[in-house]
Amino acid sequence: MVKLLVCDSVTKKFGGIVALDKVSLEVSKGELLGLIGPNGSGKTTLVNVISGVITPDEGRIVFEGKDITRLKPHRRVALGISRIFQGMRVYPYLPVYYNVSLSARSVYKDARLARAKTTWALTITRLLAEAGELPINLTPYKLRMVELARALVTGPKLVLLDEPFAGLSPSEIDEVIEIVKKLNENGLAFIIVEHKLRYLMKLVNRVVVLNEGKKIFEGKPDEAVSNEEVARVYLGVL
Template sequence: MSEALLKARDLSIAFGGVKAVQGVSLTIKAGTLTALVGPNGAGKTTLFGLLSGFLTPTAGRIEFQQRDITGLPPFSIARLGLARTFQIVQPFGAQTVRENIAVGAHLRQADRREALREAEEVALRTNLQEQLDKPAADLTVCGRKRLELARALATRPRLLLLDEVLAGLNPSEIDEVIPVVRQIADSGVTVLMIEHVMRAVMGLAEHVWVLAQGRLIAEGTPRDVTSDPVVIEAYLGHGVAARLAATQRGNMQ
């Protein structure tokens, strides 16, 4: 069995009177590609903020590689091997794609030339090799998404948190990025992705957690959770699951 790479236990955080994450527990096994899904405002990105050190939980504990990382700053967590991307990508627009990727490489590589060389290797893994000398500001939305992914990958993570890396892309662009994510996972990097593109979740993830109103409401295989009435209610609203079930019964009669 794979080792537990990350364990979150009873994580909670509130902003004012809003309980953004409430008692969330999950375990990420090494070598897996898993997904966190849920409706808008469910607390998914907030949970990523807690796991990566950008937010400090008001309750709960986070272990990474059997070490307590609760409350550690993001750079310390990144050095341990846990990296993340951000839903809103903000590259250094005046710098080239190569230089942007090298920013990530500098987490572990002090030598500038070596960091730039590593940037070229990461660019190959994310299909950015033809864009290396282009200013980041000139990239398409899809290019910027891949650059965000490349910059995180350049830190040499053991666990990579992907926050909606497919958001804002058209169907053909999604088809370009999905194999990149698969290849990263196949290379040995453990991946946990937040995603709304369900065909990507169905095709990539082996296990899925469903978050709604700050709480985990379901987990299992992609097929199991997408047919769960509780999950359908969370996504589509009150009474929808019952109406869908009634429709299916009617079609069978």
């Protein structure tokens, strides 16, 4: 498979704490990769490093053959890397439409194209009826959809989802999974960080397990379940 993203020996330290210790991983085009590990294992730090929110101390990030290690986050979005944050992060005083359209307008010079893409993203996430609403009037599920629409509107090739199921009911999680699967069928790659392993393991093709900043496992979901070290790290959660 064609490599979309390559993280090569990425290290990030915060003072004396090593958040990521020579982590390497690859994501192929159209792949669904799960990124799991206990709290403080470095999952979100890795997502931040890939999206450019923080710069690694060592190592390289390569996207479609281009070294993007020092590239600003907005430039990475233009290249095709989008993300949603842990927790619901939206612009609180902007209507849903602008929450989504601003990202489109930043990437597409043509205003008409940006509008069309915004309408498409709002349709996919079933938010058209709420386009004029302020985020404060939305349910957690709809807020998650706003984040997803904002990530999709820029036409990404890789989407980083940081705990997309947090705060959602089982039926809402199923709806998110349905949307992710549909987008993945069209060739969109995902890295999904999640604690709700029951849902994640059914969704992804491959998982990477982090513990204390180190990669301890990489393979198929069912292999992860039977892996002793992974089981030890999760203390029987699996």
